Amino acid sequence: MITTNPFDDDKLREECGIFGVSGAETASAMVALGLHALQHRGQEAAGITSWDGHDFHTHRAMGHVAGNFDRDEVIRALPGDTACGHVRYSTTGETSLRNVQPLYAELNSGGFAIAHNGNISNAMKVRRELIRRGSIFQSTSDTEVIIHLVATSNYRTLLDKFIDALKQIEGAYSLIVMTPEGMIACRDPLGIRPLVMGKLGDSIIFASETVALDVVGADYVRSIEPGELVIVTNDGELRSLRPFGEVHPRPCIFEHVYFSRPDSIIDNSSVYSVRKAIGAQLAIENPVDADYVIPVPDSGVPAAIGYAQQSGIPFELGIIRSHYIGRTFIQPGDKVRHLGVKLKHNANRALIQGKRIVLIDDSIVRGTTSLKIVQMMREAGAAEVHMRIASPPTKHSCFYGVDTPERTKLLAHKLDIGGMQDFIHADSLAFISIDGLYKALGEAKRADIRPQYCDACFTGDYPTKLTDQDEAVVENQFELLAERVS
Incomplete structure (x- = not known):
């Protein structure tokens, strides 16, 4: 399943x-x-x-x-x-x-x-x-x-x-x-x-x-x-x-980037407005010549609108989502499993074919999703596929109630941006800077001494003790040492 x-x-x-x-x-x-x-x-x-x-x-x-x-x-x-x-x-x-x-x-x-x-x-x-x-x-x-x-x-x-x-x-x-x-x-x-x-x-x-x-x-x-x-x-x-x-x-800064619904207000800020501002700042920092700005549905939509408005590149729906497919279903084989990917999201081929497109997504975690999306756009006939991410690279795990893969499984921990671009097979890849993200949230930039948000998933700057995590690391080190001694 x-x-x-x-x-x-x-x-x-x-x-x-x-x-x-x-x-x-x-x-x-x-x-x-x-x-x-x-x-x-x-x-x-x-x-x-x-x-x-x-x-x-x-x-x-x-x-x-x-x-x-x-x-x-x-x-x-x-x-x-x-x-x-x-x-x-x-x-x-x-x-x-x-x-x-x-x-x-x-x-x-x-x-x-x-x-x-x-x-x-x-x-x-x-x-x-x-x-x-x-x-x-x-x-x-x-x-x-x-x-x-x-x-x-x-x-x-x-x-x-x-x-x-x-x-x-x-x-x-x-x-x-x-x-x-x-x-x-x-x-x-x-x-x-x-x-x-x-x-x-x-x-x-x-x-x-x-x-x-x-x-x-x-x-x-x-x-x-x-x-x-x-x-x-x-x-x-x-x-x-x-x-x-x-x-x-x-x-948590990621509430504004992805977790919260765009029609919510978090700490007196409209999530939708912040995400549009993130997209606009992303366009300022990472411009590209393209025909269309296309969001990865649904979380990439507000940032894509902001990117399109700032860059002057038309916003289009190049990926169409079906709202009538259940969350899971039985897959009898690899071939059908591959075809099943398109049941919920499909490329708008008539729009994309022969065009240079900018894909806007909220984050890259393992990178497998971005790889699928770029491949889908290539198969639909896109001339160029550029990817822009509405958050900085996710390099660190979260220990504050977010299900994050182990750090070693995060693509940004393993590869630099050039390596990530090669991994997802995009023509270009860029992320908003940490200072740019803070600017979109109404701050001048990230404060080095007293940051205004928890951004540990990007910076590794955890605002509290991580007692259980630290003890687990020590235990693992002792286990590895014991194995070597034996």
Whole structure:
């Protein structure tokens, strides 16, 4: 079984989307709608937990939101005016129902449900210590360490226990937590992963992206600030805490490049407008003589529009996408497998034949996707195929909740740009510079001492400790040494 989409095989994948609502008569139905809008952030599994004032109710399932949460009997089994939900693409823990969120546990203070977007970079170390102290884990998800840290904290109130737990973890997290006392939404001190707040009547809503607020008809209020906890009590009282002190924020720059939907607002910036600005800056830095600017659908479209407007080269749809093909299907042989690539995307041969084209894509990861695209354009008769990428070369792995290949499998780690151009068989290849990317985001350039974003996938400048990763490297070195000695 393979994917029918040749352009999805080689993309960085965001790990999760979260959505929560407090004080709505049909809370679980609203969460299901919100998760539909966040489906692009995680397509392996989905879950919803509700609170009816007495009991918590949870339904979790593998697969998409549609098919699992579009039945009346499922929503009726999730009563209450408070609910939160999660869509998942795993970056830690295996793909199984026990890792599907929200995770739920009965603590001394009552029920505790948590939905997490991000990745805890010291989760394995914390987990080992908790197990040594007697904790019994029910999943392999990094999120579960938060539950155990809350359960074993010596602080008195649940809120203080939760803050105590957060101060023991590293990495990236945006969280929605439900307790009998109310809902808590929070963002890690660097604000690596996004989280926004909205309002619909008297209901307070939290979501990974503003597009989820749009779907349910809620008004966007503001982003949750890095390091902020927003508490909504059951009677609707709203308050904000900042328990971590002053830290220079480093939100993920790739949210603007690829992860977020273009109709969202991330940290008060329109994703669509930023991507057009990236395309325009790409045209300034890397011009080329060509007949058409062609986006790689769908994520390359806004940047391609910006490139076309800046360069004066006409924008055209040279790759046509079918929206009626399922994600996977059985392939009986290599020949049919090769033909199946064209079921979802096909070259617009009549437009392309004999033309010099500029292909705009958001990134190159392993390079296999770009190779397929260039080959498709060649077979359609393109005279020249130039590729322009709306991000700098991806040379480093992400440890903050993005499913990135090992560094050795990243094409930009193995080859320089000339080597990458030869690998994908393009007539030319160019990337936006890191300073150009910052300029498109409204900054003069990347600050050397205090960068404004987390751009570690491009620069290797990780803004937090990577405890688990560092320990794994040391363990591998010891294993290699032991093998040599033996």
